[in-house]
Amino acid sequence: MIDYYKHDEWCIIEEGFSKDFHLASESAFSLGNEYFGQRANFEEHYSGKTLKGSYIAGIYYPDKTKVGWWKNGYPDYFAKLLNAPSWIGIYVEVDGEVLDLDKIKVENFRRTLNMKEGYLEREFIANFANGNRIFVKTKRFLSFVDRELGMIKYQIKNLGKGFSLKISPSIDGDVINEAANWEKHLWDIPNKLNVENQAYLFAMSKKLNFEVCTAMTYDLHKNGEQFVEFDTDQIEFEKLLQHEIMLDLDENDTINFFKYSTVTHTENYPRTKLQEKANVNLLYAFNKGFDKLFEEHKNEWARKWASCDIVIDGDITAQQAIRFNIFHLLQTYSGHDSRLNLSPKGFTGEKYGGGAYWDTEAFCFPFYLGTSYPDVAKNLLLYRYNHLSKAIENAEKLGFTDGAALYPMVTMNGEECHNEWEITFEEIHRNGAIAYAIFNYANYTGDTEYISDYGLEVLIAIARFWAQRFNFSEDKKQYVMLGVTGPNEYENNVHNNWYTSKIAQWCLIYTGKQIEFVKTKTPEKYKQLVSKTNFDESSELANWSEIASNVYFPEDKKRGVFLQQDGFLDKELKNANELDESERPINQHWSWDRILRSCFIKQADVLQGLYFFEDEYDKDTLKRNFDFYEPMTVHESSLSPSLHAVLANSLGYTQKAYEMFLRSSRYDLDDFNNELHEGCHITSMAGSWLVIIEGFGGRRVRNNKLYLNPAIPEQWKSYSFNFNFKQTILKVAVDKSKVIVENQGISPIGFYVYDKDFHLEPGENTEVKLRK
Numbered sequence: 001m002i003d004y005y006k007h008d009e010w011c012i013i014e015e016g017f018s019k020d021f022h023l024a025s026e027s028a029f030s031l032g033n034e035y036f037g038q039r040a041n042f043e044e045h046y047s048g049k050t051l052k053g054s055y056i057a058g059i060y061y062p063d064k065t066k067v068g069w070w071k072n073g074y075p076d077y078f079a080k081l082l083n084a085p086s087w088i089g090i091y092v093e094v095d096g097e098v099l100d101l102d103k104i105k106v107e108n109f110r111r112t113l114n115m116k117e118g119y120l121e122r123e124f125i126a127n128f129a130n131g132n133r134i135f136v137k138t139k140r141f142l143s144f145v146d147r148e149l150g151m152i153k154y155q156i157k158n159l160g161k162g163f164s165l166k167i168s169p170s171i172d173g174d175v176i177n178e179a180a181n182w183e184k185h186l187w188d189i190p191n192k193l194n195v196e197n198q199a200y201l202f203a204m205s206k207k208l209n210f211e212v213c214t215a216m217t218y219d220l221h222k223n224g225e226q227f228v229e230f231d232t233d234q235i236e237f238e239k240l241l242q243h244e245i246m247l248d249l250d251e252n253d254t255i256n257f258f259k260y261s262t263v264t265h266t267e268n269y270p271r272t273k274l275q276e277k278a279n280v281n282l283l284y285a286f287n288k289g290f291d292k293l294f295e296e297h298k299n300e301w302a303r304k305w306a307s308c309d310i311v312i313d314g315d316i317t318a319q320q321a322i323r324f325n326i327f328h329l330l331q332t333y334s335g336h337d338s339r340l341n342l343s344p345k346g347f348t349g350e351k352y353g354g355g356a357y358w359d360t361e362a363f364c365f366p367f368y369l370g371t372s373y374p375d376v377a378k379n380l381l382l383y384r385y386n387h388l389s390k391a392i393e394n395a396e397k398l399g400f401t402d403g404a405a406l407y408p409m410v411t412m413n414g415e416e417c418h419n420e421w422e423i424t425f426e427e428i429h430r431n432g433a434i435a436y437a438i439f440n441y442a443n444y445t446g447d448t449e450y451i452s453d454y455g456l457e458v459l460i461a462i463a464r465f466w467a468q469r470f471n472f473s474e475d476k477k478q479y480v481m482l483g484v485t486g487p488n489e490y491e492n493n494v495h496n497n498w499y500t501s502k503i504a505q506w507c508l509i510y511t512g513k514q515i516e517f518v519k520t521k522t523p524e525k526y527k528q529l530v531s532k533t534n535f536d537e538s539s540e541l542a543n544w545s546e547i548a549s550n551v552y553f554p555e556d557k558k559r560g561v562f563l564q565q566d567g568f569l570d571k572e573l574k575n576a577n578e579l580d581e582s583e584r585p586i587n588q589h590w591s592w593d594r595i596l597r598s599c600f601i602k603q604a605d606v607l608q609g610l611y612f613f614e615d616e617y618d619k620d621t622l623k624r625n626f627d628f629y630e631p632m633t634v635h636e637s638s639l640s641p642s643l644h645a646v647l648a649n650s651l652g653y654t655q656k657a658y659e660m661f662l663r664s665s666r667y668d669l670d671d672f673n674n675e676l677h678e679g680c681h682i683t684s685m686a687g688s689w690l691v692i693i694e695g696f697g698g699r700r701v702r703n704n705k706l707y708l709n710p711a712i713p714e715q716w717k718s719y720s721f722n723f724n725f726k727q728t729i730l731k732v733a734v735d736k737s738k739v740i741v742e743n744q745g746i747s748p749i750g751f752y753v754y755d756k757d758f759h760l761e762p763g764e765n766t767e768v769k770l771r772k
Helices: 022-028 271-288 290-308 316-332 359-371 374-385 388-397 430-445 449-469 498-521 523-533 537-548 592-597 606-612 619-632 640-650 654-665 682-696
Strands: 011-015 036-038 054-064 077-083 090-094 105-114 119-127 133-142 149-158 163-172 187-195 198-205 211-222 232-236 240-249 254-265 310-313 471-473 478-480 700-702 705-708 718-725 728-735 738-743 749-753 756-760 765-769
Touching: 011 316, 036 133, 054 254, 090 149, 133 290, 149 163, 149 271, 149 290, 163 198, 163 211, 163 254, 187 232, 187 240, 198 240, 198 271, 211 240, 211 271, 254 271, 271 290, 290 316, 290 718, 310 316, 316 654, 316 682, 359 374, 359 430, 359 682, 359 718, 374 388, 374 430, 374 449, 388 449, 430 449, 430 498, 430 700, 449 498, 449 523, 449 537, 498 523, 498 537, 498 606, 606 619, 606 640, 619 640, 640 654, 640 682, 654 682, 682 718, 728 749, 738 749, 738 756, 756 765
Parallel strands: 705 749
Antiparallel strands: 011 105, 036 054, 054 077, 090 163, 105 119, 119 133, 133 149, 149 254, 163 240, 187 198, 198 211, 211 254, 232 240, 310 718, 471 478, 700 705, 718 728, 728 738, 738 765, 749 756
16 A cells, blocks of 8 residues: 555646656556547656556457467457557657656746646656756546547746757657467558648558547747748658657747547447548648647546536545545446447556456446436446347356356457456456346336337346356255356355355346336337347247256354355454464465465455345344454455445444445555555545445335435535436535535435435435434
């Protein structure tokens, strides 16, 4: 854990340049707008350690896997979100000496991520060996309005004698992915075009032939006045387009260089239209100008924050953290395109690869459900619906039949592309998370049409998988689930993982209920679905009911807890606080063999199930299981602290919940596991939102009814949050004495606070005494 960044309510601030922490800062200060994203690389040349990263949503490379190819059903490739041509380059030379922060003396360095307005700013004084001295200030944003545009304002002020300045804007296609298996260069450059103050570089990805056009134009002002004309040399290399502008700067002269860039690609346009569309974008940006484009972008961020901001009074550490997490969630996904999903690193790094994990449904889905209109969350469900045929193919590769579906652990296009066997074949609980998201959506929004039109078809395919995945044990006279890996990935190939069996059982029961619902409410749609899926109602429902009513669950009746899996009590049971700090995180210090034989838990497993199905258990059961498992949990998954915090708060462990919230919300900012340089943990950031909304706020939705059960940590004076429920925005404000709920929407709404019924018309609010 580190405490590196200055604490601020709306900004992430780095004061002083640290080469050792630069890779981590490149991750933390990343920008994105759902369409494309950029790590916080310097615009100018930097010869030190850096991970140049420019990424485009949905553009990937199927990197042939090196291991497991001899196993039937093993994925052919591991999908890499492609590191795309870099559009940010602005190289600078002063009297022939290159501006390179790895080589020259740097003063007053300050890097700021302004989360309120959505931009990255940097300033410093550079002292050159030849005696020249300049002040540099840069401002970068990726438009939230015109999502194919990225803009940079690069300011240079001469602090000394006159000198000759060379500015070289560039587009660089000579990029590599950090961990490509077989080839370093994953792009070919079929075409490029240099014209006056514009450049177009065309890159085609190997294997899948995605084509991307990255283009730039620019403008230059000196001492507040626009240059009408300036000389430009156009330089062309094999994979690089660069323009060179020469000018003289006298003492105190200031230039502002504006670079406008655009990215178009063949997922959105025909190949023959890429340049045309890029040209339209550049002319639009150039004519509107940096300031107007930024003003529109800033206003869009204000609109976003109005619907989802969380305000914490009295704890700037927590305030900064939750806004940091919401900011990155909004940058990564906004719900405009059902072909897109949330990569666990978003646009901040390359680890994990892929475009969708089970994290989306289990952790991120509630954030988009609660902060946007239903279509945004619905698009995440449609992403899975549109991949159903691939999920059925994935199951067939593993020997499942009759329309059973196994959704991939990692995917870009519906195919499984995860290359660790114990996850690829065994971490099948991901099917349950997708089914749970369908339930969550219908329960929260009341949109039962989704079940009839799309959801039930997915549920039937998932239920068919579970029915085949269980087998009947003659010894136990019950149905068992063998050879699985639960959410706790520090256990592989176990039998009867409680969580996996629990969510599989729930899926069978829930699917049966939805079949009855659709059959009754929309019989014609049900008839069409039966025909489309070859569903045999009587035999399949009977089989699902038989299995669901007779599932074996391991249990320790003496302790009154559910066992994570068979044999868990054979381990030496120790608490994580007995570990020497020098051995933590254990995944960076222990052998995998030692980890697998230990009792230590990476993330919520049994407790994941108790979080999902909390209403099925009394408080004593929840408490016994929490008290048993949490002390053995090392929280080495970024997904872990948040769910523990929600459960802790519901059990009255408010201080424990607060501690887990800080760990969850500042997991990246404080670099708990020394891995921020690899990218931020985007999907876990939604977990910290859940801690406030469902943990301290106590929000639950039961049978389409809204319940609030607020509490407040002693460290906070007050807090407030907004959320959208059935297209009505509610604001909840909590302090040490009271809870105020305000209807900020345009429709009346009913809800419960501490189980007391309330009804508010638009604009009305109610005040309730805080329950201690």
